[in-house]
Amino acid sequence: MATYDLQPEMSAAVVADSVIDAIESQQYAFIVVNFANGDMVGHTAKREAILAAVEALDGHVGRLLDAAVKANYSVIVTADHGNCEEMVDPITGAPQTQHTSYPVPCLIIDEQAWQLSSVGGLSNIAPTVLTLMGLAKPAVMQSRSLLLKPLQSNVHLASYEGAA
Structure with missing residues (x-):
């Protein structure tokens, strides 16, 4: 095209x-x-x-x-x-x-609720991925994860198809 x-x-x-x-x-x-x-x-x-x-x-x-x-x-x-x-x-x-x-x-979607950093940039994405995967961040990575700490949550998210 x-x-x-x-x-x-x-x-x-x-x-x-x-x-x-x-x-x-x-x-x-x-x-x-x-x-x-x-x-x-x-x-x-x-x-x-x-x-x-x-x-x-x-x-x-x-x-x-x-x-x-x-x-x-x-x-x-x-x-x-x-x-x-x-x-x-x-x-x-x-x-x-x-x-x-x-x-x-x-936008971060995870079954665990997280306290999120209010500031960040593109360099924070790789450390955030590692946190979500339960992997340690290599020392060469300077930036931090956007996920600060797990939160207790009583929120349940559901997806419904069709109209009520």
Whole structure:
């Protein structure tokens, strides 16, 4: 395809299906997945395509998260930069086609409730993964895990299909 706005869903369905198959196989202790839609379609600065890309990701990431939770996987959802959240440069009014420098969210899903650090960056992700996997952090890693300590929790999360 000439530009990503022509197919904003890209290969998200195929990627999600492949990862869900890997999760359900229970053969992998660690899985990394990159959905590039927000980045690649974001570079086009075309509003409708960006919205379609985010909408596609919403559905496919949701399916993947459902499979991960069902299989008792811990999940970290984050990014290394923003892009599609700002389609117009606020100063010039021109289309924004570059990466943004805004902080990006980090969502951690785990059966254990955790006290989380209120600050962090990309360098904190690897130590956080090691904590979730119960592995020691190598001395060469300078950053700390985003997971400060386990919490007692009386919250129960459930997913229900269909309407009440």
